[in-house]
Amino acid sequence: MEAQVKASLSMSKKEYIAHEPVVATVTLTNNAGRDLLIHTDSRTTLNWLDFEIKNSRGTALSPLAAMNFGAVTIPAGRSITKSVDLTGTFRVTEPGRFRCKAVVRLPGGGGQFVTNTAYFNVTRGRRVYSQRVGDPASGNVREYRLSIHNTSRKASLYLHLIDIRTGRTMQAFRMGDVITSKTPKATVDRGNNLHVLFLTAPNIYAHGTVTPAGKHLGTKYYNPAPGRKPALATFTNGEVVISGGISYDPREAAQSRARLRKLSERPRMTYR
Incomplete structure (x- = not known):
């Protein structure tokens, strides 16, 4: 399934000032040849979309609040984008260099895959x-x-x-x-x-x-x-x-x- 769904991650910019919105955009492309419905699996408590963020020391940041995303449909051969402000969910308001990846989970035991790593800096x-x-x-x-x-x-x-x-x-x-x-x-x-x-x-x-x-x-x-x-x-x-x-x-x-x-x-x- 991973080969049939291509995912990439980008940041709205590379340099942020402390406390301004840090916006990450996930792009999903459907190469499965049919429409895909992606949603959170009711059998688990895991979202279909999550983010993994580490600071310059390599420490993973724990979410400050839960993220809930509604179901999305990706038409065959098309792409969709999902933009998320990470500031309200992760402590990315302190100065430093961060790296971020998105995790996409497919329902019905379809597995999960991780996007590319995007880097950004926060300064005062x-x-x-x-x-x-x-x-x-x-x-x-x-x-x-x-x-x-x-x-x-x-x-x-x-x-x-x-x-x-x-x-x-x-x-x-x-x-x-x-x-x-x-x-x-x-x-x-x-x-x-x-x-x-x-x-x-x-x-x-x-x-x-x-x-x-x-x-x-x-x-x-x-x-x-x-x-x-x-x-x-x-x-x-x-x-x-x-x-x-x-x-x-x-x-x-x-x-x-x-x-x-x-x-x-x-x-x-x-x-x-």
Whole structure:
């Protein structure tokens, strides 16, 4: 049966910041010549899909919670994919290098097989900002943390939101590419929302806003105004705005470049 069902494992990326989703994707290809129904065998307590993860010391990680997957049907000659966030099930939130394999079990005594091994790293990044605030909705104290994560190709700015009472990381997500020659700036407004301003590309600044509940309210982009640079400005009423910037729409700019490129590719007219 193993030759009739091909399985492979891939990670969403090779480098993760601590507490962000670590997503593994299993691809199953049916070469059996008939439709296959894969499900957890009722005679056992084992899932049809499991993961084996080891840290850099070779220690196997025990699941923190049970994983339950519903039955899947793979049409003959077709492939399906199953993506799983490993962060909530395994302790892959601490810095280190990990290796992961998926185990697929076939029902009715069809046996089991193991996928290829996928490797990934988890790092904390370099913290550049932290601020504790109260959450008006819950009354709890939160801490915003900004960190920069460098890879061989680019640097990214990440936000972590920590519940101070429990120490739990409530949110961890990537805010965008960042040029590290200019340190990101951050402040909170009267509602304790975090405002972050960072240089995301040459002459393009990004302004992201996050609530104390961990909701990302979106990102706006700015070019420098003549003779000025975008900056966070706080009014006396606690409102935070961008000064020294001209609104910039990356999507509209890309469409304009595409239109110009199409025009430049037209054949030149010859006059006689």
